[in-house]
Amino acid sequence: MLDLFLTFLKIGAFTFGGGMVMIPFIEQDAVNTFGWLTQREFVDAIAMGQITPGPIVISSVFIGYKVAGFLGAVIAMGAISLPTFFYSIAAAHQLHRLRNNLRVRAFLKGVGPAVVGMILAAGFTIARASLVDIWTGVLSLACLAVLVRFKADASLVIVAAGVIGLFLG
């Protein structure tokens, strides 16, 4: 339970760049280090996080629940949100200094592309776990085309993919 709290606290503290960045972080700790869930369950947790409204971090609820039931879900969600909470308040006092500080901006400019690389890396392992046959591969490419080419809403794409899966799976 302490592991759960500390892990999600750490993830909350370092996910520069928004919710997607959380994916490689959670994968490394929850799947690889602690083995709280399988790669397949991890993909399913992210999928459920996409179906629900609100931020993607909500997938943490699934992991917390698997580890320690309802209390675990609360701990995971609380721990990952705690740094966000304090950062946002600290920002109210330091914003102008932060914005104009060239070293802060240089730091963030270095982190920005790196987290994209990390998301891509997570994408590879997730692809390996979820593209298990021809139809999932084709479906994934179709989803990608619709998302990038037509800028379709991610939540619509995922619901459509679920319906297709119900018939083809």
Add this chain to the structure above:
Amino acid sequence: MDSSIKGNEEVAPPGLLQLAIVLLKVGATGFGGAMPMLALVHVEYVEKRRWVSQEEFDEAVMVGQIMPGPIAVDAITHMGYRLRGWSGAIVSIFAFILPSFLLMLALTLAYIRYGGIPQVAGIFKGLGAAVTAIIAAAAWRMGKPHLKNVKTAFLMAAALLALLLLQANVVLLVLLAGLAGMMLFRKPSDFQQGGKPGGPKASKGGAN
């Protein structure tokens, strides 16, 4: 009602209950990532109720982009703090997260109970294919600007390989990338191309 005040003047700060109700609504209806959610917040906070000015809103979005954590949660908590202090921040973050927390909990319970049924497994195979595409699309959208510059493109590739091939520690990678940024980007001209990190205009919402 809201048209009673004209110009840039803001109306009185909202009550905590009012803040909670608005954010419960946004939290329950905000699909599709940070920017579409923030577009909903923009409608409520700036357009309908004038709790915050456009400038303050843009600033909050920037806070979301600079600070770790989900962009929308950062921005909403920040605005809550500026509107009503600590209690405003606490109410904001709770109200915004609560609807999706409860939904996710319900889905989790359903998954644990019914996940083994073949039809459900089929649904999740479809969902997994979509998740892969969503992650790839997000990486594409977030990564495209970084490809235009050799240094940022290099950092992106280095992080990708370090994680994929070496299973490098993610926290360490973030810190190393930040330090590399501090060494690579020293001149003010390094920051020109990105310009001012502007907020999402409401029109951007549908695009993501």
